[in-house]
Amino acid sequence: MAQRSTAIARPILRPPQEVAWRKDLLGYRPVRWLVRQRWLQFALILPNLFVFTIVIMAGFLGTPIGAKNFAIIFVWIVWWALLILVLVPFGARIWCAMCPIPAVGEWMQRRAFILWKPKTFGLARKWPKGLRNLWVANFGFASIALTSAVLTTRPIVTGAVLLGLVIIAAVTHLVFERRTFCRYLCPVGGFLGLYSMAAPVEVRRVDAEVCRQCQFKACFRGSTEASLRVGGVGGYGCPNFEFPGAPMERNTYCLLCTECIKACPYENITIRTRPFFQDLQVEKGRKLDEAYKAFIMLGAAIMYSIVMLGPWGRIKDWANFTSFSGLLLYAAIFLGSILVAAPALHLVFTWLSRVFAGGSRPDLKKLFVDYAYTLVPLGLAGWIAFSFSFVLPNISYALSVLSDPFGWGWDLFGTKGYPWTPYAPHLLPYIQVPTLLLGLVLSIKVGSRWGIPLPGKTSPHPPRPGGRSSPSLHTWQV
Amino acid sequence: MFRHTRRMGLRSHGGRARFLTGLSLVLSFVFFLLLLDILVVSNVSQAAGPAGGREREFTITARQFAYSPPRIRVRLGDRVTLRVTSEDVVHGLYIDGYGINAKVYPGQETVVSFVANRPGKIRYRCSVICGNLHPFMIGEVVVGPNYTLWGALALTVLAAGGTVLMLWRRGEEIRDRSEEATDGTA
Numbered sequence: 001m002a003q004r005s006t007a008i009a010r011p012i013l014r015p016p017q018e019v020a021w022r023k024d025l026l027g028y029r030p031v032r033w034l035v036r037q038r039w040l041q042f043a044l045i046l047p048n049l050f051v052f053t054i055v056i057m058a059g060f061l062g063t064p065i066g067a068k069n070f071a072i073i074f075v076w077i078v079w080w081a082l083l084i085l086v087l088v089p090f091g092a093r094i095w096c097a098m099c100p101i102p103a104v105g106e107w108m109q110r111r112a113f114i115l116w117k118p119k120t121f122g123l124a125r126k127w128p129k130g131l132r133n134l135w136v137a138n139f140g141f142a143s144i145a146l147t148s149a150v151l152t153t154r155p156i157v158t159g160a161v162l163l164g165l166v167i168i169a170a171v172t173h174l175v176f177e178r179r180t181f182c183r184y185l186c187p188v189g190g191f192l193g194l195y196s197m198a199a200p201v202e203v204r205r206v207d208a209e210v211c212r213q214c215q216f217k218a219c220f221r222g223s224t225e226a227s228l229r230v231g232g233v234g235g236y237g238c239p240n241f242e243f244p245g246a247p248m249e250r251n252t253y254c255l256l257c258t259e260c261i262k263a264c265p266y267e268n269i270t271i272r273t274r275p276f277f278q279d280l281q282v283e284k285g286r287k288l289d290e291a292y293k294a295f296i297m298l299g300a301a302i303m304y305s306i307v308m309l310g311p312w313g314r315i316k317d318w319a320n321f322t323s324f325s326g327l328l329l330y331a332a333i334f335l336g337s338i339l340v341a342a343p344a345l346h347l348v349f350t351w352l353s354r355v356f357a358g359g360s361r362p363d364l365k366k367l368f369v370d371y372a373y374t375l376v377p378l379g380l381a382g383w384i385a386f387s388f389s390f391v392l393p394n395i396s397y398a399l400s401v402l403s404d405p406f407g408w409g410w411d412l413f414g415t416k417g418y419p420w421t422p423y424a425p426h427l428l429p430y431i432q433v434p435t436l437l438l439g440l441v442l443s444i445k446v447g448s449r450w451g452i453p454l455p456g457k458t459s460p461h462p463p464r465p466g467g468r469s470s471p472s473l474h475t476w477q478v
Numbered sequence: 479m480f481r482h483t484r485r486m487g488l489r490s491h492g493g494r495a496r497f498l499t500g501l502s503l504v505l506s507f508v509f510f511l512l513l514l515d516i517l518v519v520s521n522v523s524q525a526a527g528p529a530g531g532r533e534r535e536f537t538i539t540a541r542q543f544a545y546s547p548p549r550i551r552v553r554l555g556d557r558v559t560l561r562v563t564s565e566d567v568v569h570g571l572y573i574d575g576y577g578i579n580a581k582v583y584p585g586q587e588t589v590v591s592f593v594a595n596r597p598g599k600i601r602y603r604c605s606v607i608c609g610n611l612h613p614f615m616i617g618e619v620v621v622g623p624n625y626t627l628w629g630a631l632a633l634t635v636l637a638a639g640g641t642v643l644m645l646w647r648r649g650e651e652i653r654d655r656s657e658e659a660t661d662g663t664a
Contacts, residue, residue: 064610065607065610066610066612066613067607067612067613068607149611149614150610153610153611153612153613153614154610308614309614309616310548310616311544311545311548311549311616311617311618312544312548313541313543313544313545313546313548314544316543316544316611316614320543320610320611390613390614393603393613394613420605422572422574422603425574425575425601425603426574426575426576426596426600428574429598429599429626429630433630433633436634437633437634437637440634440637440638440641441637441638441641444638444641444642444645445641445645448641448642448645448649477638478634478635478638
């Protein structure tokens with residue numbers, strides 16, 4: 001009660017002027033009602049868990065022919081297309097809110113499917129400080145990427161890897177606090193976070209002053225009885241260790257689970273629309289592990305285009321693990337390209353940028369990290385372009401496996417016999433080239449935000465970091 | 479205002495207008511490319527029919543999960559004949575954009591023929607499920623002169639140069655305004 005008396009009670013929220021024109025999605029009553037329902041996330045996860053269960057079963061029990069197996073077609077074509085073409089560019093990490101992989105662990109940890117309970121189950125240990133970054137996820141993704149020719153085409157491997165992730169997530173939830181798995185281990189979460197900076201939606205606080213005066217910090221700590229007396233519907237502290245009231249300035253680690261919205265007693269957290277790639281302007285929070293994620297993703301998109309979409313059978317044999325020596329060579333080339341060559345080239349151009357910048361030269365490491373974020377639009381465009389090239393020719397398999405998910409001869413919806421129909425494969429260049437060009441232009445634009453001072457002009461305004469270095473950066477981007 | 483909005487990670491109304499302008503430019507560009515495809519390429523195909531091109535014949539071997547040779551080169555207007563045999567299982571041959579789809583049996587020659595009337599890269603792919611990497615079993619016919627590739631490269635340079643120039647000019651304006659403001663204060 002003492003807390004209640006000192007807390008500010010139901011203040012009038014004043015959003016900053018700059019965001020007044022944006023759409024506050026919680027301003028729509030049905031959306032606001034929906035987001036504040038505790039069952040929302042459960043309702044999002046449940047259908048995905050159903051599909052996921054079929055995927056695992058099809059992986060282990062279904063036909064080994066990938067193109068006839070639900071696990072392969074629905075994970076690597078349907079889900080992937082939805083993720084990279086729609087969910088990430090437009091919905092940030094909305095997939096994380098409905099992902100079935102951590103669901104089992106989280107339900108055990110919370111001892112509830114839907115309800116908010118103040119006490120959790122498990123050891124609730126803290127993740128080691130030295131590993132509180134994306135390095136584990138980066139190497140996890142690189143390992144998975146290395147095996148992708150096998151993983152994405154052999155149902156049993158897909159089933160085993162997904163089941164393995166569920167088990168690792170469950171154990172992590174029981175040993176460590178919150179969603180440690182999603183934050184530090186999930187190989188998918190890392191790149192979702194990177195590219196979610198592009199999305200035109202964000203979860204953010206409304207009125208900074210209210211957060212400053214708030215004594216509960218329920219968005220981070222979770223609801224308490226005291227906070228609930230003021231407001232909120234009962235929510236857990238941010239499962240991904242973010243502190244929306246602090247404020248949270250980027251989408252990178254926001255899972256859009258809406259727990260903070262449910263927990264905030266002042267209804268001071270909302271979901272807003274915004275321009276694309278807004279987070280790339282935020283300097284705070286940029287780190288080397290995230291920068292490396294940008295190299296890995298861009299490098300992997302290029303390598304996949306060569307390996308999977310190229311005509312060279314020998315490289316496909318290496319990637320398909322047909323010989324040990326081939327696998328070793330492929331691992332060296334693939335990992336060398338994404339973990340060493342791409343960052344090394346980036347370093348060279350960053351160093352050149354620094355040389356050309358002249359004047360008060362910015363720190364090389366900072367510039368290296370900062371410039372890596374300019375590759376985000378290009379990387380996302382690269383993945384979208386790459387995805388079109390295998391989704392459009394192969395998406396028709398989805399209708400067939402929908403009726404016969406295990407390849408056992410079923411015909412559940414009468415579409416089993418739907419023939420393979422590649423959609424507009426000859427138009428792919430006309431989709432891919434504009435996509436890549438858009439990515440390039442956006443990357444250049446992001447890079448240019450560091451400023452391009454006029455050569456030869458003396459000015460009382462010193463060049464911003466990057467400065468004259470920008471042309472060098474743009475050469476690298478091209 | 480500009481600096482302030484940037485610090486806040488936000489944009490003003492102008493941002494939305496610029497975004498819409500950019501979007502309309504991109505859509506116009508896509509439309510232009512499609513129009514180019516319809517007008518130029520279809521005209522080329524009419525002009526360079528079988529009579530105008532050479533007869534080119536290639537023997538291609540299909541195996542899991544590639545065609546050999548992986549890439550063949552022809553000239554625009556050539557009549558291309560592919561004699562394909564499989565050395566392991568049943569494969570297929572689907573030529574993107576031509577509607578040709580044939581099965582290729584082991585030890586049996588399948589012959590397909592088409593006029594290479596589209597410049598650039600024509601992909602053909604396996605249309606019979608032949609193993610785990612089947613969706614990625616792809617071969618290429620490069621039709622020269624490769625206007626598509628050179629056009630894409632030119633567009634890349636133009637887009638990059640144009641963007642840099644536009645941003646440079648904008649930066650110049652902002653800087654000039656900033657200098658004027660400083661001079662005025664002094």
